Amino acid sequence: MANNHINYVEFKAKDLEAIKNFYTAAFNWSFTDYGPDYVAFADAGLDGGFEKSTDEVINGALVILYHEDLEQLQDVVIRAGGIISKEIFSFPGGRRFHFLDPAGNELGVWSDK
Structure with missing residues (x-):
């Protein structure tokens, strides 16, 4: 591991089974349970975790994923139970969209295609 590089991302979720089902269906991530x-x-490019919490998710870090086919992935996210919070938009260097997962975490997906 290198010093000062992002190594792990942690989120909160009320329902860990729902969150595992979503990320498995949408992005084919794998999971390891560490207690209840x-x-x-x-398998996400960067390791991380979800802590069970009854707190509302507010101002979480915006993690950006990469995918070369945004339209296809946006459809997959919706089918897996995600909610699109920002439709596909362009920015210098690419395009992206944002979505909410079942716990309310907002993430983005970008592409240079």
């Missing part, structure tokens, strides 16, 4: 209140994810 924590699940770690892998």
Whole structure:
């Protein structure tokens, strides 16, 4: 591991089973349970986890994923139960969209295509 590089991302979720189902269906991530209140994810390009919490998710970090086909992935996200919070838009260097997962975490997906 390198010092000062992002190594892990952690989110909160009320329903860990729902969050695992969503990210497995939408992005094919794998999970390891660490007791009833924590699940770690892998196969996402960066390791991280979800902590069970009854708190509302507010101002979480915006994590940006990459995918070369935004339209196709946006459809997959919707079918898996995600909610599109920002439709596909252009920015210098690419395009992206934002979505909310079942716990209310907002993430983005960008592409240079």
